Amino acid sequence: MDDNWDLVCDTYQRALTASDVESKSDPENEPYRSKYRARELLREVRALLGPEEDDEAARLGVVEFRLGVNHTETEEMSAGEEHLVKAARLLERCRLSHDCVSVYIQAENNLGILWADRGEIIIAQTYLESAESLYCQYMKKIGKPPLDPDEHFTTEEQRLTEQERAKRFEKVYTHTLYYLAQVYKHLKQDEKAAQYCHTTLQRQLEYDGYNPVEWAINAATLSQYYLGKQCYMEARHCLSAANVILSKAGQIPSPEAAKETDEAEQERLDHLSQKKAEIARCWVKYCLNLLADARKKLEDNIGELDADLQEELKAERKKQEDEKEKGRKKAVLFGSSDVYDSILAVEEKVDCSLPLDFKEAREVFLVGQNYINEAKEYFQLDGHVTDHIEVIQDHSALFKILAFFEEDYERRCKMHKRRVDMLEPLCKELNPQYYLLVCRQLQFELADTYYEMMDLKVAIGNKLDELDSHTIKKINSLVQAAIKFYEMFLDSLRSPDKKFPEKLEEDVVRPALVAKFHIARLYGKLITTDAKKQLENMQTSLSYYTFLVDYCAENEEAIKSVETELELTKEMVALLPARMERLRIQVSSFS
Amino acid sequence: MAPGTRGDPLDVTASFSSPEGDAIKVFVRVRPPMDQSLAGGDGDHGLCLSVLNPNTIRLHSKPEPKIFTFDHVANTDATQESVFSGVAKNIVESCMNGYNGTIFAYGQTGSGKTFTMLGPSDSDNFTHNLRGVIPRSFEYLFFLINREKEKAGDGKSFLCKCSFIEIYNEQIFDLLDSASTGLCLREHIKKGVFVVGAVEQVITSAAEAYQVLSTGWRNRRVASTSMNRESSRSHAVFTVFIESMEKINEIVNIRSSQLNLVDLAGSERQKDTHTEGIRLKEAGSINRSLSCLGQVITALVDVANGRQRHICYRDSKLTFLLRDSLGGNAKTYIIANIHPGSKSFGETLSTLQFAQRAKLIKNKAVVNEDTQGNVS
Numbered sequence A: 001m002d003d004n005w006d007l008v009c010d011t012y013q014r015a016l017t018a019s020d021v022e023s024k025s026d027p028e029n030e031p032y033r034s035k036y037r038a039r040e041l042l043r044e045v046r047a048l049l050g051p052e053e054d055d056e057a058a059r060l061g062v063v064e065f066r067l068g069v070n071h072t073e074t075e076e077m078s079a080g081e082e083h084l085v086k087a088a089r090l091l092e093r094c095r096l097s098h099d100c101v102s103v104y105i106q107a108e109n110n111l112g113i114l115w116a117d118r119g120e121i122i123i124a125q126t127y128l129e130s131a132e133s134l135y136c137q138y139m140k141k142i143g144k145p146p147l148d149p150d151e152h153f154t155t156e157e158q159r160l161t162e163q164e165r166a167k168r169f170e171k172v173y174t175h176t177l178y179y180l181a182q183v184y185k186h187l188k189q190d191e192k193a194a195q196y197c198h199t200t201l202q203r204q205l206e207y208d209g210y211n212p213v214e215w216a217i218n219a220a221t222l223s224q225y226y227l228g229k230q231c232y233m234e235a236r237h238c239l240s241a242a243n244v245i246l247s248k249a250g251q252i253p254s255p256e257a258a259k260e261t262d263e264a265e266q267e268r269l270d271h272l273s274q275k276k277a278e279i280a281r282c283w284v285k286y287c288l289n290l291l292a293d294a295r296k297k298l299e300d301n302i303g304e305l306d307a308d309l310q311e312e313l314k315a316e317r318k319k320q321e322d323e324k325e326k327g328r329k330k331a332v333l334f335g336s337s338d339v340y341d342s343i344l345a346v347e348e349k350v351d352c353s354l355p356l357d358f359k360e361a362r363e364v365f366l367v368g369q370n371y372i373n374e375a376k377e378y379f380q381l382d383g384h385v386t387d388h389i390e391v392i393q394d395h396s397a398l399f400k401i402l403a404f405f406e407e408d409y410e411r412r413c414k415m416h417k418r419r420v421d422m423l424e425p426l427c428k429e430l431n432p433q434y435y436l437l438v439c440r441q442l443q444f445e446l447a448d449t450y451y452e453m454m455d456l457k458v459a460i461g462n463k464l465d466e467l468d469s470h471t472i473k474k475i476n477s478l479v480q481a482a483i484k485f486y487e488m489f490l491d492s493l494r495s496p497d498k499k500f501p502e503k504l505e506e507d508v509v510r511p512a513l514v515a516k517f518h519i520a521r522l523y524g525k526l527i528t529t530d531a532k533k534q535l536e537n538m539q540t541s542l543s544y545y546t547f548l549v550d551y552c553a554e555n556e557e558a559i560k561s562v563e564t565e566l567e568l569t570k571e572m573v574a575l576l577p578a579r580m581e582r583l584r585i586q587v588s589s590f591s
Numbered sequence B: 001m002a003p004g005t006r007g008d009p010l011d012v013t014a015s016f017s018s019p020e021g022d023a024i025k026v027f028v029r030v031r032p033p034m035d036q037s038l039a040g041g042d043g044d045h046g047l048c049l050s051v052l053n054p055n056t057i058r059l060h061s062k063p064e065p066k067i068f069t070f071d072h073v074a075n076t077d078a079t080q081e082s083v084f085s086g087v088a089k090n091i092v093e094s095c096m097n098g099y100n101g102t103i104f105a106y107g108q109t110g111s112g113k114t115f116t117m118l119g120p121s122d123s124d125n126f127t128h129n130l131r132g133v134i135p136r137s138f139e140y141l142f143f144l145i146n147r148e149k150e151k152a153g154d155g156k157s158f159l160c161k162c163s164f165i166e167i168y169n170e171q172i173f174d175l176l177d178s179a180s181t182g183l184c185l186r187e188h189i190k191k192g193v194f195v196v197g198a199v200e201q202v203i204t205s206a207a208e209a210y211q212v213l214s215t216g217w218r219n220r221r222v223a224s225t226s227m228n229r230e231s232s233r234s235h236a237v238f239t240v241f242i243e244s245m246e247k248i249n250e251i252v253n254i255r256s257s258q259l260n261l262v263d264l265a266g267s268e269r270q271k272d273t274h275t276e277g278i279r280l281k282e283a284g285s286i287n288r289s290l291s292c293l294g295q296v297i298t299a300l301v302d303v304a305n306g307r308q309r310h311i312c313y314r315d316s317k318l319t320f321l322l323r324d325s326l327g328g329n330a331k332t333y334i335i336a337n338i339h340p341g342s343k344s345f346g347e348t349l350s351t352l353q354f355a356q357r358a359k360l361i362k363n364k365a366v367v368n369e370d371t372q373g374n375v376s
Helices: A002-020 A034-048 A054-073 A077-094 A101-116 A121-141 A149-153 A164-186 A189-206 A212-228 A232-248 A253-261 A263-298 A307-332 A337-346 A359-380 A385-405 A409-427 A432-463 A469-491 A506-525 A531-556 A556-590 B009-015 B034-040 B080-094 B113-117 B135-157 B206-226 B276-280 B290-303 B317-327 B342-360
Strands: B023-031 B049-053 B056-059 B065-070 B070-076 B099-106 B157-166 B171-174 B185-188 B190-194 B199-201 B236-248 B252-264 B329-339
Touching: A002 A034, A002 A054, A002 A149, A002 B009, A034 A054, A054 A101, A054 A149, A077 A101, A077 A232, A077 A556, A077 B070, A101 A121, A101 A164, A101 A359, A101 B009, A101 B276, A164 A189, A164 B157, A189 A212, A189 A232, A189 B290, A212 A263, A212 B290, A232 A263, A232 A337, A232 B236, A263 A307, A263 A359, A359 A385, A385 A409, A385 B009, A385 B185, A409 A432, A432 A469, A432 A506, A432 B190, A469 A506, A469 B099, A506 A531, A506 A556, A506 B135, A506 B206, B023 B342, B049 B099, B056 B342, B065 B342, B080 B099, B080 B135, B080 B236, B080 B252, B080 B329, B099 B113, B099 B135, B099 B342, B113 B135, B113 B236, B135 B206, B135 B236, B135 B252, B157 B185, B157 B206, B157 B276, B157 B290, B185 B317, B190 B317, B206 B236
Parallel strands: B023 B070, B023 B329, B099 B252, B099 B329
Antiparallel strands: B049 B056, B056 B065, B157 B171, B157 B199, B157 B236, B185 B190, B236 B252
């Protein structure tokens, strides 16, 4: 009997080696050679075991499970299914026992994969959810780390330690959750899928050897999902954890120090700095969205800060927030005890509730700006043009939203000036041959920024008793600059023979028509004492307004994208000729 | 090492974007069955598809046949010359006008990609009647250059350079320098994306271009045997940089463009077990390896609409290299090669679906405009 048992164990071990180790070096034209050998060995094991009696059921179940996996790995799905189902049947009665629970769950995991591969997600879901609940049941009722399947074929002294058993069993369950995450994703239950991804990450942190860089990037990516759902607390938690775990991947030395190390190390460090910069960019988006949502909440119907609303929201926040957060927090925390405090420390650096005044907004802004600088360290203009520009665009966006919270118009104007200063040099240098779309974005944003500055200067001017020449000069130069960039944008739409398209592409209809509308308005804002000049400007303005009306008459589908503008435009087209006529009479009566 | 999904040709769609007015065009080419007699024995009908007209193809799927419409569908009897005129002529012409141009060949191994792009595989002789799109593009390019030169006299000059690289397993190899190892990609504010250190060879005639092409092609074959790179899993990118200088009244007008000719990796499922990444792409499948958790999360982030977010796993080397020539001033054609035999049904279906998706892709980068506070 003992000899027989040694033979059984030996054969089983050989099957494992063939399947897991040797198969990796199988030749390209015989990819399954070792897997087939493993299969033969497993069949031998089965033959050597006794009949299906109670004491052999567990062992037979393990062999059937291994055979099932072997068949699915060699693309024999229905045979694989048969073995896995048989394994489950053999183990059914003892599935909650210390001997069988792990292999039973693994059989169900594999049946889940198998049915998902067949496109039957619902069936896969049944198996996986059953595995999930068996785990919970087992942990609640018994809890003692169960036997690993392969332990059924080892001698007494080869048995694993309790600790190792627990580790392996937890890993099996982590996989169940990970497969469920995918199942829910396929079933379009995104929220559930995200929750399972989150738990998978959490368990990796708790039990598994994980790759810190990969883990950090996954957590950072998950934060972007939460941003989409406006769950800032969860997003912040993921990002903080990403920072902490990435820092475990090794110190990132200064570029000078890095030069001295060898090539592979260099590459690793480059990879690391890139990932660090990527996570920084996720943080930037966090700050941007938080600020943008706050603005949306606070603005009145003309897009200005609503002070009454501000008071109201502040009072409300005090009342609610504390209780609400406590409840949610439990569900989503990362961290074994050793990293928990570090994560908390990162979290404390930025708020996760909407900022309600300039002071609070500025704090979020500053955090965002820090991460902008961190991202720029890696994404330098020379070498990473597109990424660099995206980071700068985010920086500009941060300033833009911060300006919303600023009450002083002069200071607000200065913030927009900062945007101009960072965007304009890029726009000038960038070659539209390769970066046409980015060029357009920059041109449009610059035009809009100048336009906004012009509006602010006009508002400042209106408060004065009389416009001084300095303000007039300032307004006019802002108008010119805005027009210049709108025109550059419009020119980029022209064909190589410089013709403006008769029909605009869907994705540029709105910006192109808005550009025309704004140019028309800008010509109306130019200040001059020369009546003839003024007439000219009005004429130009009218021609832009007319373009808009004509275009929408020709292309009715464009109307819906510029409804408000079109309405105003029509008014102006009706109004301007009369105004011009009056001016003409004035001019002639003076001459 | 598993090829993973990053080099998967399907990823290309993620960053295809169209320049104004020019969505990506798709040309489907059906190759003749290997051997007529074999085709007869290939099941009841032998063929799994029929070309209904020059734009439409019908796939005999059960229970309902599927109809696909493309910019052009070339049947088995299409000549190399007709494929060239249908796809490449226009693109070469617009390259002369300063646009960037890109032609991709996509399809499973054995569907005729190499035949379409290069010609019969056993000959290095590009004067052959059956030579493919690439040699014909060279000829046409230099024909146009010479014509321009004749018209403009000394006033206009041209400089053409070419490079030939291979992307395998997310690593870049220079096919014109067989000693090269992993090159990297960089972006330059004036020059766009380029491969650092790639050999750029000056060419002055079609014959010289053939020379460069066949050297590179030979290196690719050597690498695939001696260094264990499978050519069916690598992308090959041949790029011609065209620069013209025109002197008009002491003002020098420089125009530059690039023409990318790309032989994509085979689209078929690999038959070994290390390709979980590819399988994940199919709707219903589950990934065994925990390391792909990120893909699930990325997919979740992708659905969130309209909000600012950053996705950390984006670029594959191929899409990065071609990003700018796709995203701006570029004309792009995909040649989807398919095999009509019924055994290839699954691959053909997925190729046609890929091609159809590529057609739908719209500009990714939109002009941002804040509607608030502008109308007042």
